[in-house]
Amino acid sequence: xxxxxxxxxxxxxxxxxxxxxxxxxxxxxxxxxxxxxxxxxxxxxxxxxxxxxxxxxxxxxxxxxxxxxxxxxxxxxxxxxxxxxxxxxxxxxxxxxxxxxxxxxxxxxxxxxxxxxxxxxxxxxxxxxxxxxxxxxxxxxxxxxxxxxxxxxxxxxxxxxxxxxxxxxxxxxxxxxxxxxxxxxxxxxxxxxxxxxxxxxxxxxxxx
Ligand code: TYD
Numbered sequence: 146x147x148x149x150x151x152x153x154x155x156x157x158x159x160x161x162x163x164x165x166x167x168x169x170x171x172x173x174x175x176x177x178x179x180x181x182x183x184x185x186x187x188x189x190x191x192x193x194x195x196x197x198x199x200x201x202x203x204x205x206x207x208x209x210x211x212x213x214x215x216x217x218x219x220x221x222x223x224x225x226x227x228x229x230x231x232x233x234x235x236x237x238x239x240x241x242x243x244x245x246x247x248x249x250x251x252x253x254x255x256x257x258x259x260x261x262x263x264x265x266x267x268x269x270x271x272x273x274x275x276x277x278x279x280x281x282x283x284x285x286x287x288x289x290x291x292x293x294x295x296x297x298x299x300x301x302x303x304x305x306x307x308x309x310x311x312x313x314x315x316x317x318x319x320x321x322x323x324x325x326x327x328x329x330x331x332x333x334x335x336x337x338x339x340x341x342x343x344x345x346x347x348x349x350x351x352x353x
Contacts, residue, residue, distance in 0.1 A: 146349055147228055147269070149239040152277035153310045155284030155291075156329040157336060161277070162237055165340050169233055173351055177227040180237035181215065185222050188215035209247045209258070213265035216240065220266050233348070240266055241274060241316055249312025250305050273347050275340055276317050277329035281306040284329075 150158045159180075166176045183192040194200065195211050216239070227234045240262045248255045279287075285306060317324035325343040329336055 146233050146273070146347070147224065147271045148233065148235045148344065149241065149271040149274045150235070150237055150277065151239070151241045151245070151274055151313060152329060153245075153279060153281060153284050153306055153313065155287035156277035156279045157287070157333065158277050158329075159237055161333070161337055161340060162235060164337055165344065166235055168341050169235075169344060169348070172345075172348065174348065175230075175232045177223075177232045177234050178237075179219065179223055179234065181219065181239055181242065182212055183215065184219040184236070185215075187218045187222075191215040191218075205247065205251045205253060209243060209253060209261070212243050212247070213261055216243075216262075217265040217267075220269050224269065225267075236271075239271060239274075241313070244316060245309045245312040249315070250309045271323065273344070274317075274324045275327055275343055276313055276324055277327050277336070278310070278313065279329040281310050284310075 150162060152158050162178065166178050169176050181188075182195055183189045191211050191214055195203075195208060195215075219236075224234050224236070243262060244255065244258055247253045248258045281303060285303060314326075317326055327336060327339045327343065331339070
């Protein structure tokens with residue numbers, strides 16, 4: 146089973162994932178965790194290019210292709226093999242991030258992006274996508290407060306983050322059977338509880 150977590154900046158995704166993974170393991174499943182951009186040696190190199198503060202001149206199409214290149218590597222090298230051996234794979238971001246950020250955020254054509262994503266992933270879609278939804282101002286504020294590393298992408302305007310959030314909500318509404326909306330504005334332990342409930346309801350039956 147392939148589970149992805151999505152959400153705008155400061156939604157708390159990355160801090161929730163380890164506890165969620167541990168909980169699923171306690172239910173008797175093998176869990177493999179990964180994240181985007183990155184997750185492979187090649188992908189981490191691409192991540193450094195994308196995130197580097199000095200790359201201010203990066204063209205949005207170049208950025209999109211780099212995200213897709215890292216993803217193509219991750220899918221073939223890591224995700225598919227783990228799924229093939231029956232693991233629960235959890236990824237901190239996946240293709241929907243490209244639709245939300247490069248599509249809704251930057252205004253790249255969604256149909257073109259979907260074709261590109263299909264090519265990059267070989268058509269691999271998540272079984273369940275958890276959207277940690279948070280108000281844009283609150284999310285950006287959180288990101289600054291928790292002293293997380295400030296990167297080039299964080300420097301975009303608040304308007305951009307609003308478009309990203311709205312984009313996610315639109316994607317979720319269009320495919321409700323795959324997406325599960327989680328209110329990330331709740332206290333952290335409640336967010337964790339909501340994530341666990343959403344996953345529990347979908348976990349495959351274990352082999353006897
Ligand atoms: P990261 O430091 O991993 O942040 P986060 O904890 O929010 O995931 O940075 C990832 C950044 O890259 C984040 O701003 C979202 C952005 N991104 C895209 O714009 N498109 C993509 O396809 C992906 C995977 C990430």
